[in-house]
Amino acid sequence: xxxxxxxxxxxxxxxxxxxxxxxxxxxxxxxxxxxxxxxxxxxxxxxxxxxxxxxxxxxxxxxxxxxxxxxxxxxxxxxxxxxxxxxxxxxxxxxxxxxxxxxxxxxxxxxxxxxxxxxxxxxxxxxxxxxxxxxxxxxxxxxxxxxxxxxxxxxxxxxxxxxxxxxxxxxxxxxx
Amino acid sequence: xxxxxxxxxxxxxxxxxxxxxxxxxxxxxxxxxxxxxxxxxxxxxxxxxxxxxxxxxxxxxxxxxxxxxxxxxxxxxxxxxxxxxxxxxxxxxxxxxxxxxxxxxxxxxxxxxxxxxxxxxxxxx
Numbered sequence: 001x002x003x004x005x006x007x008x009x010x011x012x013x014x015x016x017x018x019x020x021x022x023x024x025x026x027x028x029x030x031x032x033x034x035x036x037x038x039x040x041x042x043x044x045x046x047x048x049x050x051x052x053x054x055x056x057x058x059x060x061x062x063x064x065x066x067x068x069x070x071x072x073x074x075x076x077x078x079x080x081x082x083x084x085x086x087x088x089x090x091x092x093x094x095x096x097x098x099x100x101x102x103x104x105x106x107x108x109x110x111x112x113x114x115x116x117x118x119x120x121x122x123x124x125x126x127x128x129x130x131x132x133x134x135x136x137x138x139x140x141x142x143x144x145x146x147x148x149x150x151x152x153x154x155x156x157x158x159x160x161x162x163x164x165x166x167x168x169x170x171x172x173x174x175x176x
Numbered sequence: 177x178x179x180x181x182x183x184x185x186x187x188x189x190x191x192x193x194x195x196x197x198x199x200x201x202x203x204x205x206x207x208x209x210x211x212x213x214x215x216x217x218x219x220x221x222x223x224x225x226x227x228x229x230x231x232x233x234x235x236x237x238x239x240x241x242x243x244x245x246x247x248x249x250x251x252x253x254x255x256x257x258x259x260x261x262x263x264x265x266x267x268x269x270x271x272x273x274x275x276x277x278x279x280x281x282x283x284x285x286x287x288x289x290x291x292x293x294x295x296x297x298x299x300x301x
Contacts, residue, residue, distance in 0.1 A: 049209070050208065050210070051189075052190070052193040053205050055205050057179075060211065062212055148206070
């Protein structure tokens, strides 16, 4: 069972310390503080990712791949993406993170028209870490998205030829 | 946006994009491939007939057929390889230009200099 937070008692002289109080105010609160939801994907796949989409689309909406759903207790969530090798021979590739809307948050992408990060050279390393502030307690889904200005964007994901066998990672972690 | 998911093996994504863009115009947003298979991204305004047309194009797609741009890139690389084979083995011999007008000799010296710069850039100098 997930530990719940209880405002700690202010103890007074001669208070009776019971097992129930210790469990509630010490055990449960410590468990609550230690817990944090997290999800992580280190891709080592039989095929790379590619897109020609000129609007932001999911890189891979498969749960547990480039899309993570975690249950939070409410607060901030750290989100990260690293790709050792991204290419686009004829244009730029743009990356962003999309949060599904829920009852407490309108959701949507973090970045502007061109997202959070842009690949401009033919071959490039892309990495970013961002914080989503103040999410309400509950289930939240985070998806990596991308688009191109032209040509084909490519994330090498373990299926590259020798020299291109890099493994991208996408992760989310609730901050304590 | 509407996504059409199609199960199929290898694709030439640039050629498929060219075919879909040509057939569907502004209703076509792009195509994505990965371990999940293939997704065709269409605008919200795409009709059912256009969705069917997109599926038919994907099914009929021949990954071996190259776009003009891809063919031009292959031709360019082949020409470069041929030029390397014809001229790349030895540096230009300046003594062959002895007795030529000064302007021609200067040009030959510049070519040798450029040969050395290119070799250096390729890590061969």
